[in-house]
Amino acid sequence: MSVMGCAGWKLFWLIFLVSTFSHYGAVRVTVRESSVEVIQGESAPLPCSFFTLMPLFRLSIIWTLTPLSDPDSPTQVIVYDHGQVIESPSFMGRVGFVGMPWSADIFLNDTRVSDAGVYRCVVSNPPETGDPGIGELSLTVLAPPSLPMCLWEGDTDTGGNVKLSCVVLEGFPAPQLIWEKVEPDQIILPVNMDGGMMGSVQISNVSAEASGLYRCSVSNPLGTQHCYINLSVYSPPNNTPGTLQGVLLSLSMALLQLALVMLGMWLHRSARETKWRDSHEEDECHNEIKYTPSLIKRSFV
Missing domain, CATH: 2.60.40.10 (Immunoglobulins)
Structure with missing residues (x-):
C-alpha cells in the first residue's frame, strides 16, 4: 500500500507538472x-x-x-x-x-x-x-546636457535683424533652454523652441544698445552647460549727411575765394597794363608834336 501510495504521489506530481507545463x-x-x-x-x-x-x-x-x-x-x-x-x-x-x-x-x-x-x-x-x-x-x-553650440545669423548694421540660435545634442531629461544678455546689462530674453533641443531669439531693428555678450544656458537635474555670443552692432557716425554738407560747403567757399583772388589779380594786372599802355602812347604823341614844328620851320628856311 505504501509503495502504491508513493507511486501514486509521483504520478500525481508528474501530471501536475505536465499540466502546468502545458498551461x-x-x-x-x-x-x-x-x-x-x-x-x-x-x-x-x-x-x-x-x-x-x-x-x-x-x-x-x-x-x-x-x-x-x-x-x-x-x-x-x-x-x-x-x-x-x-x-x-x-x-x-x-x-x-x-x-x-x-x-x-x-x-x-x-x-x-x-x-x-x-x-x-x-x-x-x-x-x-x-x-x-x-x-x-x-x-x-x-544624462547631463552636452555642451551647446551658439550660432547667429542676420544683419548687424543698425536697423537690421539678427537671430541667435542654441543647439544641444544630448541630455535626458530634455534640458531647459534659456537665452539672456549678460553684459553690459542682464536681461532674460524670450525663446522660440525650434523643435528637438534647439531654441532661438529674434532681435529686430537692432541698435547700438543691442551690442553685448549673450549666453545660452541648457540645464536638467544632472547639470548645466553654457555657450556665448559677443554681438557687435555697427552704427554709422552721427549726422553723416550734415557733415558731408558742411564739407561740400567749405570746399565751395574755398573755391569761390580762390576764384575771387584770381579775378582780383587778373583785374589788377589788366589795370597796370592799361595804365602803362596809355602812358606810353601819351609820350609818343608828345614827342611827335614837338618834332613837327622844327620840320616846318626848316621847310620855310
Whole structure:
C-alpha cells in the first residue's frame, strides 16, 4: 500500500507538472523589473529569469533592443546559443551574461543615451515545443546636457535683424533652454523652441544698445552647460549727411575765394597794363608834336 501510495504521489506530481507545463508553454520567462533607470556611464543590470523542464543542451537566449529614437528598427544585443556567446558589434565589450546557463540576466557597462529603449529577452530550449518565452523591460539612461553650440545669423548694421540660435545634442531629461544678455546689462530674453533641443531669439531693428555678450544656458537635474555670443552692432557716425554738407560747403567757399583772388589779380594786372599802355602812347604823341614844328620851320628856311 505504501509503495502504491508513493507511486501514486509521483504520478500525481508528474501530471501536475505536465499540466502546468502545458498551461504556461514550453519555457516560462519572468522579468523581475519592468523598468531600469541608470545614469550615463554607469552599469545597468537587465534581469531575465526562465523556467524549463528540459536539459539545457540546446538552450537559446536572444536579447534585442528597440531604441526610443527608432521604434521600428530593433537591433540584436547579445546571443547565447549552444554554449556560445555572441555580442553585437555596437555593444562589444560592454555587455555580458550573468549566471549562465541558469539565468538569462545580462549587464550593460558604460551606458550611453543611445542605449535607452525597450529590451526583449527571448528564451527557447528545444526539444520543448511551444513558443519561446519572452520578457520585456525598459531602460532609461539619464544624462547631463552636452555642451551647446551658439550660432547667429542676420544683419548687424543698425536697423537690421539678427537671430541667435542654441543647439544641444544630448541630455535626458530634455534640458531647459534659456537665452539672456549678460553684459553690459542682464536681461532674460524670450525663446522660440525650434523643435528637438534647439531654441532661438529674434532681435529686430537692432541698435547700438543691442551690442553685448549673450549666453545660452541648457540645464536638467544632472547639470548645466553654457555657450556665448559677443554681438557687435555697427552704427554709422552721427549726422553723416550734415557733415558731408558742411564739407561740400567749405570746399565751395574755398573755391569761390580762390576764384575771387584770381579775378582780383587778373583785374589788377589788366589795370597796370592799361595804365602803362596809355602812358606810353601819351609820350609818343608828345614827342611827335614837338618834332613837327622844327620840320616846318626848316621847310620855310
